Amino acid sequence: MINIPEILEDILYELKSIGVLPILVGGCVRDSLLNLPSKDYDIELFNVDSFEKVEKSLKKFGRVKEVGRSFGVILLTVQEYSFDFALARIEKKIDKGHKGFEVDTSASLSYKEAALRRDFTINSIGYDYFEKRFLDPYKGIKDLENKILRHIKDETFIEDALRVYRAVQFCSRLNLKLDFNTQKLCKKMVKTEEFKTLPKERIFEEFKKLFLKSDKPSLGFNLLKELGILDYFPELKALVGCIQDKEYHPEGDVWIHTLMSLDEMVKIKTGEQSRDLYLFYAVLCHDFGKPFCTKEINGRITSHKHEALGVEPTISFLSKITSEKNL
The missing domain is CATH 3.30.460.10 (Beta Polymerase, domain 2)
Incomplete structure (x- = not known):
């Protein structure tokens, strides 16, 4: 019942x-x-x-x-x-x-x-x-x-490209594994013209559900990477493989660090949706400047001025998914 x-x-x-x-x-x-x-x-x-x-x-x-x-x-x-x-x-x-x-x-x-x-x-x-x-x-x-997250029918599923983002947030929210055939279909859809021209407001809503309803947002972001969606968000893609000093960041590159930070953010949510959403985006974007300035000097890895250099890519990224000036 x-x-x-x-x-x-x-x-x-x-x-x-x-x-x-x-x-x-x-x-x-x-x-x-x-x-x-x-x-x-x-x-x-x-x-x-x-x-x-x-x-x-x-x-x-x-x-x-x-x-x-x-x-x-x-x-x-x-x-x-x-x-x-x-x-x-x-x-x-x-x-x-x-x-x-x-x-x-x-x-x-x-x-x-x-x-x-x-x-x-x-x-x-x-x-x-x-x-x-x-x-x-x-x-x-x-x-x-x-x-398992599985689509019903190929011919009907491909009719709305937003379903790829829905697959990502459902897998993240409910800790599901994307069915092999569904994953193949999603990868094809990511390359279509309709996927490229999805309204930003619709994409924003799927990110919102991913952040506010997931226990581990990292699951969704890793799926974004697997499906090739990061090609549309170079600000995120640049984090992958961006090295960090092992003494301060033994967890790995900036991508791994960012995803771990998102999962930690879940533990300190305030319950006020708009504020939590701002905080999640702040966490997501906090190291966007590192790929522009990370260097190895005398055997140590530094990212001098990455805070200031992160402003422009943060605005660039957010403008792709929202028109909300306050955000």
């Missing part, structure tokens, strides 16, 4: 009373299986092909916001919870970018058909609250048990 808020139980029964079959999907199901807390719940609606009567029922419980009506999605905010309701649908890529999809909602779709649009098997698990059973057409539960 999945424990859900009492208010959500009332909503599900209300939807059932008007002939809609609501299925819990995505992160709330995955996190429940991992015994992780959740305040965001996604509910996919079957046996219905329009929001007309659904919206009327949902308004009884709280504020309804249209956040993607063209995609068949509305948001309901109740108390401290956020509930996303989506019509069961299939998506077809017809243009570039994450908005270039043709959406087909249908009351007759099966759960297996609707789940095919999802990225990874662990995110394709559904839960039927009324029958108290999991819907798992792509064996996501088995992959969770084996700590």
Whole structure:
């Protein structure tokens, strides 16, 4: 069974009373299986092909916001919870970018058909609250048990290049190993034009999840390196192989030192998300100047003035992932 808020139980029964079959999907199901807390719940609606009567029922419980009506999605905010309701649908890529999809909602779709649009098997698990059973057409539960992150289908996975970054943050957050075939596909996607032109705001959100929800951010950053993503961030790539004095840094090069520092930052998080995010980026960028000034003099390795030399590459790096001037 999945424990859900009492208010959500009332909503599900209300939807059932008007002939809609609501299925819990995505992160709330995955996190429940991992015994992780959740305040965001996604509910996919079957046996219905329009929001007309659904919206009327949902308004009884709280504020309804249209956040993607063209995609068949509305948001309901109740108390401290956020509930996303989506019509069961299939998506077809017809243009570039994450908005270039043709959406087909249908009351007759099966759960297996609707789940095919999802990225990874662990995110394709559904839960039927009324029958108290999991819907798992792509064996996501088995992959969770084996700590494997596996994509569902090549043809659908490649339709959104951001899924490579999602693979990185999920592996880091949940301590998963990327499936061999998924890794091969991700490496191909990294070289595509669509990957190069991903909006910085979308990339920033995946970095944010990696930092704030991982126990070991280093896992994600090593995967960025393995997949070839560091080619887009020369400021990070320059840290790899940049030597340090063994007396002060016996752990190895600047890349290893930076990743170890990120993992230590996890232990001193304040709980204030914006501040923690600033601190994580400060840690990530703190030695960006070393590749510009590291020298070996009289058998000792020095990085004189690396603090000042790190300013320009830090601004360069951050500008690639955010337009937030304060950051």
